[in-house]
Amino acid sequence: MAVFTPVSEAQAKELLTHYTLGDLVSLRGIASGIENTNYFVTTTTGVYVLTLFERLTHEQLSFYIELMHHLAARGVAVPDPQSRTDGTRIGTVNGKPSSIVTCLRGASVMAPGPVHCAQVGEALARMHLAGADFPVVQPNLRGLPWWQETAPTLLPLLDAELAALLTDEMEVQTRVAAMPEARSLPTGPSHCDLFRDNVLFDGDTLGGFIDFYFAGCDTWLFDVAVTLNDWTSDPATGEIDMARYDALLQGYRRVRAFTDAEHALWPYALRAAALRFWISRLYDFHMPRPAQTLTPHDPRVFERILRLRRAADSFLLP
Structure with missing residues (x-):
């Protein structure tokens, strides 16, 4: 959510003429x-969030915007895309696709406890x-095919040990994805990026999920693994806090029970979730894009998490 494309007040005022949201x-x-x-x-009339999409096209955006609208209409606490006067929900600013969504109350909790994790798990299951029944299907654009495309471009930039780690885990995940158990996993629209900074709390009460622009149709197990790797891990060590781990998974299970296939593949899902963000952070680190305000993420965080998940395959689902 850095500022890659400047927007002036004059441009914002002109944009608002296409909505019924009041004056700037x-x-x-x-x-x-x-x-x-x-x-x-x-x-x-209130506070909203304007997003300019730097990589996604108008066509790709339809999935994200309509998914949020679908979820909001069903009572899920997510930003609600606002309709323009012509009935559409996607505009253009400075040549970039844009949207305006409601601004949820609350702030991110960067040092969560079990009480926060339990609510996140429960709300994630309700979102799934x-x-x-959302009718539009778009795959997770940062799923396995993207890893397979991106990993070879990273290998020449890594030392021998890291290259070997990346190569081996890619081979493992490719084999797992072809297993019958993997093909039977419950699948549907998933957030795919539900980190601590993408969840708001108003005090100790969940305010909602934000930033759906990595969402896609994937296994719900992968979505849970992505969420758990961030919400329950120590960023400095990658170690899991078991109290938060249990709280998040029990919260999820109270709404939706895990299947036998999900139980069997859970350790691999934790590894896949770590691999996805290690690859993307390596990519952003070695191939950065210019931005006025940009805070790059350290790829070593998910390297550590991946190593630990590979070494410990005894994690269980409740």
Whole structure:
């Protein structure tokens, strides 16, 4: 959510003429993140978030915007894309696709406890079930095919040990994906990036999930693994806090029980989730894009998590 593309107040005022959201009061860039340009837009009717999409096309955006609209209509706490006066929900600013969504209350909790993790697990399961009848299908664009495309471009940039680790885990995940158990996993719209900074809490009460622009149709088990690797791991060591681990998974299970195939493949899902973010952070580290306000993420965080998940394959689902 860095500011890659500047937006002036004059441009924001012109954009608002295509909505019924009132007049512009203030415009403020959001500096965190690495993928899209985001601004807080305060108008005479409230506070919203304006996003300019740096990589996604209008066609790709339809999935994300309509998914959020679908979830919001079913009572899931997510940003609700606002309709323009012509009935559409995607515009254009500075040549980039754009959207304006409601701004949820709360702030990210970067040092969560079990009480936070339990609510995240429960809300994630409710989101999965609410999205099960969403009619639009788009794969996770950062799923296995992207790993297979991107990993070879990274190998020449890594030392021999890291290259061997990446190569071996890619081979493992490719084999697992072809297993009958993997093909039977429950699948549907998934957030795919539900890190601590993409969840808001109002005090100790969950405020909602944000930043759906890595969402896609994937196994729900992968989505749970992505979430758990961030919410329950120590960033400095990669070690899992078992109290938070149990709270998150029990919260999820209270809403949706895990299948036998999910139980069997859980250790591999934790590894896959770590691999996905190790690859993407290596890519962003070695092939950075310019931005006015950009905070790159350290790829070593997910290298450590991947090594630990590979060494310990005894993690269980409740």
